[in-house]
Amino acid sequence: MQTETKPVTQKAGKPWLSKGIRDHLVAYSFIAPNFIGFALFTLVPMIFAVILAFVKWDGSNPMNFVGIDNFIRLVKDTTFHKALWNTVVYTVGVVPLTMACALGLAILLNQKLFGRNFMRTAFFFPYVASLVAVAAVWNFIFSPTMGPLNNLLHLLTGIPIEDLPRWAADKDWAMFTVVLFTVWKNMGYYMVIYLAGLQGVNPELYEAAELDGAGGWKRFVNVTIPQLAPTTFFVLMILVINSFKVYDIFINLFAGADNQLNDSTRVLVYQIYNTAFRSLDYGYANAMAIVLFLIVMGITIIQFRGEKRYGQ
């Protein structure tokens, strides 16, 4: 590289720009296409969103600056609290369960098993399948009176159908149903990530542990888990972020034809959508979005710290 730059030198002998700056410019020029796209479609809207959180605006008429009024409203807004609470409950339900299922499946399907590839595909399939379609199938299976699940339970236990859980249609069971659905739908994806992690573990470590007399469980705790730590942190982070951003799953399972969620199923992103596009209160909706952003960012920072401390 160093010898190559010579011919660029101007006739006068002195370079037009110093070599360092030229190198930087070249580097930037390669980054530029991506960065311009990022700036235009992500950075500018993000800055705009932050500004919007401090105004009252209906999308057409002039904006009114209202200071932190929108955030004060949030503190008192019980509907928002309900949405936030539901989102937290959903996250707490989904994240550990998905991780446990995905890891379990990955370990199982990392063995030399008959039909291993078929099983891997089978568990990965729900992730690929269209959400709208599988949600419709789930709602059919879980249908309180006509669904096969409750009819099967009725046959097995003898409990009258009216007394069985009404699943998605029941305010007390709705959250459980959606957690179950999400775990089933997404565990295949995280299983693949874990599988990749498992295949990256040095087999010599297991050999050494075995020589030291470690049994299956001890090997799992002392070799597999620490070796998978980076993978686990990655999975954890993506899962938490995705759980906080959930919207489509709730809409497809619960919202019905008029796109309406109630107190037991309302989540943050739905509340933001409702406030912005149905009530035309863009400022207030953006204040909610900022809160969501801060929560996700906070959790991510904590996880990064954790990874640095315990990951190695």
Next chain:
Amino acid sequence: MRFKKTWGMGLTVMLAAGMLAGCGSNNNGGTPAPAETPATSTNTANAPTEKGNDPVTLKWALWDWEATAYYEPLIKAYTEANPHVTIEYVDLGSTDYMTMLSTQLSGGADLDVLTIKDIPGYANLVKQNHLEPLNGYIGDSGIDKAAYGGTVEQIQVNDEVYALPFRSDFWLIYYNKDLFDKAGVPYPTNDMTFDQYEEIARSVTSGSGAEKVYGAHHHTWRSAVQLFGILDGQHSVVDGNYDFLKPTYERALKMQDDGIIMDYATLKTSSTHYSGVFYNNSVATLNMGSWFIATQIEKVKSGESAAVNWGIVKYPHPDGVEPGTTLGTITSLAVNQKSAKKEAALDFLKFVTGDEGAAVIASTGTIPAIKNAEVLDSIASIDGFPTDENSKEALNTFKTYLEMPIHEKSADIEVILNENHDNIMTKNTSIDQGLADMNKRVELVLSN
């Protein structure tokens, strides 16, 4: 290397330029946009009836193109008389249609004629200044507001009107004669109080499991349950106090608990459409808007509806209120204030909402906003319309209350009412708590 570097720079510039250009052409919004022809200038809006022969293409925002019988005949009738006009439709879908429309317009979509689906959405569009005020045009072109039976006045905002109704639907009770015959229960009549309606629904309910027949069917819309409460004319849903709805909800929940109507939450999670349960003989009566007449006639003909022996009667009413008192919904047309072809758009609006449009709409079994004896006769004489006298008489209304009256805050109120309706019907809250929440939050909206 020097060559490579220059080449790299060039490529970069090209990519960046391509990106900017791509961004530029994105501004047309989500609609497929053919080359625009700004044929008519907005400044000539005062030249009346001068139908210039420059070709004009109007874009009409609507929903459910496939499922709606009158769009195509309307366009056909208009373009035959005005061959220089081409009308393209933009189907924004039925779910959240008004939200979509408002978002499209805020993004500067080049729509000209706008169908207005509901009052809250209309109030929002007026607030956002998306709609062309029509008072001037109505005066200039001699449109008779009285022909609309008071509906124009119902959508007036501060003495200005921004849309003209072309459909005026009202709620009825549909019933399945075969199921009544089988149960040995006399048919519903055109004069039913709420108590009589509930009694009839209870007596016609029978069976269990797959054979179960429900006496009534309340769809998951708020209107289908909550608005029984406003028919006494004493209250409206924008007043800010909702205690008067208590008996209405008590009745609905009791009917739900007793298995007279299907369970709300189940209907919702299974996205069950009200038409399906009527078609397959699962429900003996159905309270629904008059828009269902045309669909039911058509589906009986196509064999999709097994409820071939059916009839309609007037909506049930509270004690001491005249029969024929019911709920109403207006569907109207408006013109985009930023349209470049306002003159042509207004002319199309005048056609659809006027007498000629009304005749076309009535011929498809749909009730137009201009509703006189002649129009009602033509609907009742459509092949497939129930032949009994009661069904024909049911088309005459005494008084219609809008499902949502016009109010500056009606969109916000609607959200709160819908949420609490859902909470009450799914038993997420008790009736008292739900109504208290409505009172509290609507109060807040009204005082803001």
